[in-house]
Amino acid sequence: xxxxxxxxxxxxxxxxxxxxxxxxxxxxxxxxxxxVEVTDASRSGIWIDAPDVNLSSELSRLAPDHPLAAxxxxxxxxxxxxxxxNLHIQIESTIPVAxxxxxxxxxxxxxIRALSLAVHRxxxxxxxxxxxxxxxxxxxxxxxxxxxTVITYAKPVYFVKDLPAPQGRGAVGEGKTIETFRVAKPxxxxxxxxxxxxxxxxxxxxxxxxxxxxxxxxxxxxAAIGSIARAARQAIETxxxxxxxPLMDENHALLQEMTVSSPELDRLTEAARxxxxxxxxxxxxxxxxxxxxxxxxxxxxAVADALSNAGAKRTIITTVH
Numbered sequence: 001x002x003x004x005x006x007x008x009x010x011x012x013x014x015x016x017x018x019x020x021x022x023x024x025x026x027x028x029x030x031x032x033x034x035x036v037e038v039t040d041a042s043r044s045g046i047w048i049d050a051p052d053v054n055l056s057s058e059l060s061r062l063a064p065d066h067p068l069a070a071x072x073x074x075x076x077x078x079x080x081x082x083x084x085x086n087l088h089i090q091i092e093s094t095i096p097v098a099x100x101x102x103x104x105x106x107x108x109x110x111x112i113r114a115l116s117l118a119v120h121r122x123x124x125x126x127x128x129x130x131x132x133x134x135x136x137x138x139x140x141x142x143x144x145x146x147x148x149t150v151i152t153y154a155k156p157v158y159f160v161k162d163l164p165a166p167q168g169r170g171a172v173g174e175g176k177t178i179e180t181f182r183v184a185k186p187x188x189x190x191x192x193x194x195x196x197x198x199x200x201x202x203x204x205x206x207x208x209x210x211x212x213x214x215x216x217x218x219x220x221x222x223a224a225i226g227s228i229a230r231a232a233r234q235a236i237e238t239x240x241x242x243x244x245x246p247l248m249d250e251n252h253a254l255l256q257e258m259t260v261s262s263p264e265l266d267r268l269t270e271a272a273r274x275x276x277x278x279x280x281x282x283x284x285x286x287x288x289x290x291x292x293x294x295x296x297x298x299x300x301x302a303v304a305d306a307l308s309n310a311g312a313k314r315t316i317i318t319t320v321h
Contacts, residue, residue, distance in 0.1 A: 001039050001087075002117035006110040008032040008095045009102035009150045010191060010292060010318075011283050012244075013251055014159075014229040016207050016260060018144040020219075022226030023160045025181075025233060026150040027320045029191070032095040034103075036110040038118040041086040046072060050091040050107075059084070067138050071108045074131045075115045078123065087118065096314070098197035100284025104139040105147035108132040128152050140285075141201045142208075155180040156320065158233055181233060186321035187241035190272065190293045190303045191283070194264040195313030198289025203260050210259065218258070225254050236320075245279025245294045252281035260286030267310055269293070275306030 007028040014024025041047055046059040048068055055068075062069040068091075076084060091111065095103040109132045116123040123131070132148035146159045158179045211218035228251045235243035252269055255261050261282050269280035272293035280293040295303045297319070304315040 002114045003035065003037045004110045004113035004117065005033055005035045006106040006113075006151050007154055008106055009147055010100070010189070010290065011146065012189075012292070012320075013232045013247065014146075014225060015282075015284055015286070016204070016255065016258060017222040017225035017229075018146060018159065018161060019142060019204060019207075020211075020222045021161055022222050023158055023229040023233070024144065024146050025156070025158055025229055025236075026146050027156045027189075027318075028150055028154045029101060029316065029318050030154075031316050031318055032093075032101055034091065034093040034095060034106040034110045036092075036107070036114040037090045038114045039088050039090075041088040044086050046084055046087045046089065048072075048089045048091070050093075052091070052093045053097065065138055067104060067108065067135050068111065070138055071111045071131065071135050072115060074134055075112050075123070078127065078131060079116065079119065079121050081119065085119065087115075089115070096193060098199070098289065099193055100198045100200075100289035101191075102147040102151050105132055105136055105151050108135040109148060109151045125152050139201070140204060142204060149178050153178065153180060156183055156236075157181070158229075182237055183321050184237055184239035185241055186319050187236075187244070188295050188297045188300050189318050189320060190277065190295050190300050190307065191316040191318065192268045192272065192291050192293070192304075192307035192310075192312035193314045193316075194262070194268065194288050194290070194311070196262070196264060196288030198285045199287055200285030200289075203285045203287050207258060207260065221254055221258055225251060228254075241294070241320075242278060245277070248279035248281040248292070248294055249273075255282055255286060262287045264288070264311065265291050268307055268312055271306045271310035272303050275299075275303045277303045 018024035129152040277293035
């Protein structure tokens with residue numbers, strides 16, 4: 001009946017600070033993706049198969065706050081459909097779970113899109129993103145909204161929370177503003193996965209506690225990260241991606257100071273720099289998950305090899321354009 005495919009995502013700059021009103025930059029990663037297919041079911045109910053997370057269940061058997069149940073019910077509620085059709089939902093994903101590549105948001109966005117298409121009432125991007133954001137609250141507690149945004153629009157985005165939407169731009173969810181931005185000159189990013197889950201919900205909560213205990217220090221850290229994100233956008237839009245390397249190194253040091261890095265992430269960033277990367281930093285919630293390194297295109301395989309030798313469980317080379 002209907003299908004939808006969504007990419008993964010990676011945050012270039014601004015993680016954690018974005019929760020407190022600072023800008024963040026994120027880009028889609030098409031090398032990993034989620035595909036959702038919705039077909040008519042021969043039996044009553046809505047049946048969900050997600051083999052990558054060992055899930056096979058009828059909707060009513062899932063807890064009300066299960067992310068998949070929340071996404072499905074959110075679509076039907078938004079469309080004012082009270083009698084659910086008999087459907088089979090097949091979810092396939094190549095995005096590692098809890099790694100900072102947006103697995104949860106990618107599943108939500110693909111599911112919301114495919115389901116609304118299946119009932120012949122496709123939702124606009126803005127509503128897809130808002131519904132996926134509601135599901136993100138289950139995953140992350142107080143999410144920034146950046147995952148559902150960059151995955152819904154599948155474009156590089158500059159994202160700021162809690163600002164009024166400028167004319168001609170779409171507000172996404174609760175006071176969030178998205179701007180897509182132009183990449184004047186393509187650049188290459190190497191992603192290294194520690195293989196450890198990134199406990200985003202816990203890391204965000206811990207940063208909130210640390211900020212409450214020392215607001216002046218953490219506002220200074222957030223402001224510094226915000227300045228880096230603004231400088232990074234300017235470098236990308238003016239065709240000077242090589243300037244992103246030192247900005248990555250600076251951003252990583254600030255995230256270390258915020259206690260959200262880890263020995264594994266630090267080891268991979270150091271290995272990337274030693275192999276010729278122009279800069280490297282952790283990406284996402286931290287304490288696990290992924291790091292990223294800026295590389296000249298021809299040197300990217302060498303950086304990826306160095307990351308693997310330093311313990312990365314998988315690497316992805318992606319071009320941002």
